[in-house]
Amino acid sequence: MRKILRQILTSRVYEAAIETSLDDAIALSAKLNNTIRLKREDQQPVFSFKLRGAYNKIANLSKEELARGVITASAGNHAQGVAFAANKLKIDALIVMPVTTPAIKVEAVKRFGGRVILHGNNYSEAADHVKIVAKETGMTFIHPFDDELVIAGQGTVADEILRQNPGRLDAVFIPVGGGGLISGMAAYIKTLRPEVKVIGVEPVDSDAMARSLEAGKPVTLESVGIFADGVAVKEVGKRTFELCDEFVDEILRINTDELCSGIKAIYQATRSIVEPAGALGMTGLLKYIRETGCTGKTFIAINSGANMNFERLRYVAERTMIGEQQEALFAVTIPEQPGSLKRFCHELIGERNITEFNYRLSDRGKAHIFVGISISSSDERITFSRDLSEAGYANSDLTDNELAKTHIRYMVGGRSNLVKNEKLFRFWFPETPGALVRFLDATRGHRNISLFHYRLQGGDFGRVLIGLECEQEDNRDLYARLAELGYTYFEETDNPAYELFLK
Structure with a gap:
């Protein structure tokens, strides 16, 4: 533990990333009788927390590794973090992205100077292709989550939260894909504030971490959903699983309709529009309050990313009312x-x-x-x-x-x-x-x-x-x-x- 804490506290993320704000959701807090705060990782230069881990890893590479350039697989946000970091450090970056990746993320990678290969329908298939390309090119692979320096970079989010919220804190709700963000944050929070609950949130159709923790070992999903493409991971990391198994209190599963309602809740609180994966934390927070009926608590949700395709908003709006349990649909037969x-x-x-x-x-x-x-x-x-x-x-x-x-x-x-x-x-x-x-x-x-x-x-x-x-x-x-x-x-x-x- 001393090692990962040292890696978090000595991380080089702030050479590229910023310390994001912790915003109060005032109206939502009053409505739900709990103090709700949002950690705004959508404010990063790449609109996602992924820049932290990517830069911390790349900045610590040797001169020989940097000279060969870097390669990674990503559904979008890690790709932008790698491309941004590589551009800042003036090295070559090649990104393999699933063909289902929203266009806004693909274009952002190219804008940061990264080269893009579209391959596979999800992260896992893209990652398999990276192994082949990395062997052919000799480029240094930057893992999106299962790497100590990447995990440490993501863990700096927890360091900021505990400084920005030094008083009462009952639980932090964190999106989970491969586990890089939650494992780094959980290790830091539980070491310094063991009374704070660390709760992960996954889509029901991409729940690799929840199933792995239930099984007591990493498991591989046969398929994953693509609505929350940022967390569409078939298999979590070995390191991230071990940290989550030790420090995460529970994992909540949420459906697509609930996720759409979480996007709306964030918009109403901040007037920002986050991507589906970015709203997982808020969605889990709302579900937790709804199911437990708790009041008087202080909760923080991580807004992990805002790389939303505008065209997807129509679908989100269509499904939000059901997700908020404000609409029911019926087929009814009446006399003609x-x-x-x-x-x-x-x-x-x-x-x-x-x-x-x-x-x-x-x-x-x-x-x-x-x-x-x-x-x-x-x-x-x-x-x-x-x-x-x-x-x-x-x-x-x-x-x-x-x-x-x-x-x-x-x-x-x-x-x-x-x-x-x-x-x-x-x-x-x-x-x-x-x-x-x-x-x-x-x-x-x-x-x-x-x-x-x-x-x-x-x-x-x-x-x-x-x-x-x-x-x-x-x-x-x-x-x-x-x-x-x-x-x-x-x-x-x-x-x-x-x-x-x-x-």
Whole structure:
């Protein structure tokens, strides 16, 4: 232990890295009745803590090793750390990255002067290829986590935290991939502050460290998830496993929806957008509070990286409400008859907000709708399903159904051979309870809703697509009722996209 502490305290990381801030999440702390702080490793020059370990290792190489250049395998953040360090020390760097690596990370490596080879679908496959290339080129391999100097470099995060937070500290929540960050931090924290819990956080589909600790030895996963690409590691390191086995208190596993809610929580606290792996610490912290019900504690989460592809934000936003347990998804069967939709919305939805509604006429006897509702807890899902059943509505809870969340919700609809004299309208509905019921009241009569699509967008107005079966002689009355309703709308009956895919 004296050796690793000495390596941490004499690390050369500050020749390249900065001491990052420890920020209070004031609103979140008040909401959850605990003091929550965020260690902002997203502030590093490469937007990730990985610079610390990479630079510390490279800066301690011999002149002969530096002259041969360095090579590594990485899903992105370690790659940027190596490229940045190599550029600062004016040596050659070759990085092997999985083909699934977000473009923002690949371009960043190139911007720092690193050469890139894309190979494999995850870190482990890229690492296997590095062994071949390193042997051919003679370049010095810089391991992303299983190296004493890399671990020591990452351990400087713990040194900063204990200086920045000298008072009460109950637990630190740390993202876990190969284990470099948590092993260095855990060794330092447990030596100086053994009462502080060190809690690792892993995705359920990339939980190599949790499984290894349970097995008592490093295990190899058959496959890993790629949403949190920064921790998509099939096998943890030998050194990192030994340190985690001795000093880490527990590992929490979290799912993708929970991880998306963690990204949102960090954004609300700091207005920064972290990558999925970067939000693991916060996500684990929130889950810990939710499951233990603790209050009055002081917790720190590590924001480990912010190399987020902008295009991924759409997916994150889509899954956040479920991750926060604020949305439930259901398939519900209702009678295909006038008034049934209004009864469903008025009597069963009640004051709950509808977050999503997808329907397309396919049977004159019954209608299958895909609906999302706002909830306040997971227990409310059970209550709502029971209420539906008691009211005679067959239903299925799809909140945890990955197929439904990822694909089916976007595929409800298409053409219908039963639809006659359909008119298509695009509406702006006010995002208030009862907006749909008011629309149904305004269009009451013999008009049948043949298509309905709505998804909460987070604005003041919801965008809704509605198809109505309407006889020619009824058009004038329909337009009059829509004008009286006052909702902004656009008729899309002649839209070519409607002709191609829905009519």
